[in-house]
Amino acid sequence: MSRYVAWTMGLALVLATGFVTFAPSTWSPEVLRTSLARLVRPTSAPGAAGAGLSLNRRIGLVAGHFGNDSGAVCADGLTEAAVNKDIADRVVTILERQGYQVDLLQEFDEKLKSYRALALVSVHADSCEFINDQATGFKVAASSAGTAPEDSQHLLTCLVSRYAARTSLPFHAGSITRDMNSYHSFSEIDENTPAAIIETGFLYLDRTFLTQHADQVSLGIAEGVLCFVRNEPLQAEPVTP
DSSP: HHHHHHHHHHHHHHHHHHHHHSOTTTOHHHHHHHHHHHSSOOOOOTTTTTTTHHHHHEEEEEETTTTOOOOOOOOSOOOHHHHHHHHHHHHHHHHHHTTOOEEEEEEEGGTTTTTOOSSSEEEEESSSOOOOOOSSSBEEEOOOOOHHHHHHHHHHHHHHHHHHHOOOOOOOGGGGGHHHHGGGGGGOTTTTEEEEEEEEETTSHHHHHHHOHHHHHHHHHHHHHHHTTTTTOOTOOOOOO
């Protein structure tokens, strides 16, 4: 930080000398003072909190039901909230190792209000109850709110592509619910933040995979997010972090 300030002041001194030497005689002392003030006005150092650089590397991840309720509860006491939190923690680790700043958020986190990032993904899972033999696989819904819903749709496409490739679970598009399409966070976050919600699988038929192969589940989500923020071609093979 001190080197940055010293460099800025040095540059200001050099330019100030040039102003004094070469400034037109019609320039008044007041004009010169104003010009010099612009040169030495403090600015944010590279990487400072709140600077554009941090926004360019920020990703939000909501652990479904975390901090609010249990979500779906299985007969033996396993909760959806616990499964979601475990997977979300792993995704955070993967993305941070790739150099991104990741915010792990609760279901109704106060930080969601006007939250701005490269992307926001909420992680959930489906029912513990037996529905039928076809109740297996994952679902993804994207935000239609904001100024660029096509970006959210691109995020959805990346998540579907990478998650299916990583987990081999089918995309269960036919059971996407109204609650997913109108997920509460979509209307809370900043209108420029692309967002999606993923239900990683059904906690009845997919339970073993979601709990015993959570590393593959988290990789699928992380690769989907990276596909979006890096604008990777969808037909390309996912690159494992």
